[in-house]
Amino acid sequence: MTKDAWLVVGNGAIGLLWASKLRQLEQPVTVLCRSDVPNGMLTVEDLDEEGSQQQTQYDVEFITKEQLEGKYTKVLLCTKAFDLVDAYLDIRKHTKKRGLIATLCNGLGAQQDLIPHLKKQQNLWAGITSEGALKLDSNRVKKTGNGDAFFGLLAQSESNLYGDSFPYPDVQCHNIERRLLEKLAVNAVINPLTAIFSVRNGQVLEDPVKPIFEAAIDELANVMQLDSFKFKTMVGDITSEQLNMRIANVARLTAMNCSSMYEDVRHNRQTENEYISGFFHREAPNASAPLQDAFYAALNDQAHLEEHKKKLLAMH
Numbered sequence: 001m002t003k004d005a006w007l008v009v010g011n012g013a014i015g016l017l018w019a020s021k022l023r024q025l026e027q028p029v030t031v032l033c034r035s036d037v038p039n040g041m042l043t044v045e046d047l048d049e050e051g052s053q054q055q056t057q058y059d060v061e062f063i064t065k066e067q068l069e070g071k072y073t074k075v076l077l078c079t080k081a082f083d084l085v086d087a088y089l090d091i092r093k094h095t096k097k098r099g100l101i102a103t104l105c106n107g108l109g110a111q112q113d114l115i116p117h118l119k120k121q122q123n124l125w126a127g128i129t130s131e132g133a134l135k136l137d138s139n140r141v142k143k144t145g146n147g148d149a150f151f152g153l154l155a156q157s158e159s160n161l162y163g164d165s166f167p168y169p170d171v172q173c174h175n176i177e178r179r180l181l182e183k184l185a186v187n188a189v190i191n192p193l194t195a196i197f198s199v200r201n202g203q204v205l206e207d208p209v210k211p212i213f214e215a216a217i218d219e220l221a222n223v224m225q226l227d228s229f230k231f232k233t234m235v236g237d238i239t240s241e242q243l244n245m246r247i248a249n250v251a252r253l254t255a256m257n258c259s260s261m262y263e264d265v266r267h268n269r270q271t272e273n274e275y276i277s278g279f280f281h282r283e284a285p286n287a288s289a290p291l292q293d294a295f296y297a298a299l300n301d302q303a304h305l306e307e308h309k310k311k312l313l314a315m316h
């Protein structure tokens, strides 16, 4: 049986937020939950045009893996990077062979790891978002920051049901690898700094974190311009000033948000370090990213975060 509903995998902050966005388009939405499966409607807290808090409810279906049936043509995977491949494998037999699979996760690496597991005619749409969202409950999310979202084709088959059109308005782009790398740079600066210094996103623009924030941006712009950086052709034209404007803008727009990495550290959960600073730790040529190396080491050694913090402050 073919299922026309979107299957959103993961009732985390982004899964719930995107379930509501898809539902706003009058599309039926099923949300697959790994653990706590809610009974009620999906509730989204947001500010209205006057800046007052408002709550909107959406009728989406929440299910467990055991309740999955039929084959979905449109799947949106909203897990953390380290869960992406397993989440797809969990639902693979419930996906249409010519359907589309979309991802919305930070970091780089997991999306590419997914490609060999796809059915031959499935298209992979990689997505990114700079919106901020906080999960309040298994069916309740608060929008904590405005931002944009983009989806682009990372793997394409000619006989896919949706061809090269993404069935959500105004998010499609043709240079998704560049967007993923730009977003990776945003996350490689904001996320580790907020997590290591226990601050909200906006505070990376204030002392004592600001000098490290600026040095981290200069470092990334420099890495992107190195001839020996594998991805230079995609992002080598981005200047340090442009990167600074972009990252500072995200920090301002999501100023009150705790980044997803800070949330993970606070709740003793696995972080996406491997797919964020870990990416530069592996890919930046000849130790050209000492700050990313230091962030990577700090987040892999959370028992000694205070010492790592002092070392970073002493360096800048």
Ligand SMILES: NC(=O)C1=CN([C@@H]2O[C@H](COP(=O)(O)OP(=O)(O)OC[C@H]3O[C@@H](n4cnc5c(N)ncnc54)[C@H](OP(=O)(O)O)[C@@H]3O)[C@@H](O)[C@H]2O)C=CC1
Pocket: 009, 010, 011, 012, 013, 014, 015, 032, 033, 034, 035, 036, 078, 079, 080, 081, 083, 086, 087, 088, 090, 104, 105, 106, 107, 129, 130, 131, 132, 133, 134, 135, 260, 272
């Ligand atoms: N929150 C934010 O403001 C932003 C987040 N992002 C990125 O978006 C991605 C998602 O983030 P976020 O929503 O915050 O993360 P969360 O940890 O809140 O949500 C991830 C969800 O995926 C679920 N999950 C994992 N594996 C499976 C599976 N096999 N089947 C079903 N569900 C599964 C988890 O289930 P369980 O509850 O059991 O752990 C969890 O509910 C991340 O890459 C994040 O970095 C990007 C921009 C902003």
Ligand SMILES: CC(C)(CO)C(=O)C(=O)O
Pocket: 106, 129, 130, 131, 132, 186, 187, 190, 191, 201, 250, 254, 257, 258, 259, 260, 261
């Ligand atoms: C855009 C930002 C920084 C929003 O908090 C994010 O992507 C995250 O928290 O992972």
